[in-house]
Amino acid sequence: MKNLLIQGDNLQGLNYLLQDKKLKGKIDLVYIDPPFATGGDFMISDGRASTVSASKSGAVAYSDKLVGKEFIAFLRARLELLRELLSEQGSIYVHIDYKIGHYVKVMMDELFGVENFRNDIARIKCNPKNFERIGYGNIKDMILFYTRSSNPIWNEPREKYTEKDLEKLFPKIDKQGRRYATVPIHAPGETQNGKSNQLFRGMKPPKGRHWRTDVQTLETWDESGLIEWSSNGNPRKIIYADERKGKRVQDIWEFKDPPYPEYPTEKRAELLDLIIRTSSNPESVVLDCFCGSGTTLKSAHINNRKWIGIDQSEHAIKATVAKLKSIQSDLFVKEPEYKFIKL
Ligand SMILES: C[S@@+](CC[C@H](N)C(=O)[O-])C[C@H]1O[C@@H](n2cnc3c(N)ncnc32)[C@H](O)[C@@H]1O
Structure with missing residues (x-):
């Protein structure tokens, strides 16, 4: 045409x-x-x-x-x-x-x-x-x-993050200088069986919640350094700012x-x-x-x-x-x- x-x-x-x-x-x-x-x-x-x-x-x-x-x-x-x-x-x-x-x-x-x-x-x-x-x-x-x-x-x-967005949304900086945030690896809702309810590093998801993904993926994340463990042993997923395509x-x-x-x-x-x-x-x-x-x-x-x-x-x-x-x-x-x- x-x-x-x-x-x-x-x-x-x-x-x-x-x-x-x-x-x-x-x-x-x-x-x-x-x-x-x-x-x-x-x-x-x-x-x-x-x-x-x-x-x-x-x-x-x-x-x-x-x-x-x-x-x-x-x-x-x-x-x-x-x-x-x-x-x-x-x-x-x-x-x-x-x-x-x-x-x-x-x-x-x-x-x-x-x-x-x-x-x-x-x-x-x-x-x-x-x-x-x-x-x-x-x-x-x-x-x-x-x-x-x-x-x-x-x-x-997608919109580019501004400096202010980056500081607010990705407040942590790793040893390589990369900005990141962490998010829980579990989500609301209990599943009785299935892959998102099994033991991960010896722990079950908290009561009333399930793992966001199957345990094998959680283990792969952990082995690749994508899980941050808090001092009291709480695991969270690392999200790097430079891997995000920008904000919605x-x-x-x-x-x-x-x-x-x-x-x-x-x-x-x-x-x-x-x-x-x-x-x-x-x-x-x-x-x-x-x-x-x-x-x-x-x-x-x-x-x-x-x-x-x-x-x-x-x-x-x-x-x-x-x-x-x-x-x-x-x-x-x-x-x-x-x-x-x-x-
Ligand atoms: C608000 S202006 C559009 C401006 C445009 N978005 C721009 O960036 O330049 C509205 C246009 O609709 C045209 N228009 C109004 N009634 C029309 C019709 N019945 N048939 C064709 N064009 C019409 C007007 O001549 C005018 O140019």
């Missing part, structure tokens, strides 16, 4: 992908960042984006006039088509704000199934705001993550908006890199039908995925074309080949 950039209303665009391109069930990952029902216009002035709505000093990049029920109906029509396009191992991430997001969550539960709801990711979007208002400062929006089935593509992402990624993500966006509400490349690497594979097709300045498409290309982008705004298409062109000069990666279609 060729990469595709489509200019037009995405309702028409998604129908085109289903009917003309026969892509039903072929898309592994959808990320969308639709308008958030703010009721405003988003401007481009002096070639730069204004991320606040309704300042009338430049060209309107896109309007966000649908609110309330109308907005939900607008989004529902697109989500229904996106569900058709998703593969069995597919995932969808919907970026939305705290005002309308909970209504979108209820709708997505219905469309994709509560059992396929994976996360409501809090995305830290900006620095704390200190202007006076009744209510707490809002520094986050939300990304709703659903999968099409119980068997999605999932490449477990949690559901609060700090990817603040770019300080000088080229396009209003443009998102950070790193946000898309994380989503794309985790929920798609090389050669997967990634779709963003509210692609704006093409952040998703650029990230998909850099990560060796195929992509389809749709946007109805002339400014968005121009920004996308420029962003895709910049790949070669910024990153020394060959710029992508794609077909441009105007609907």
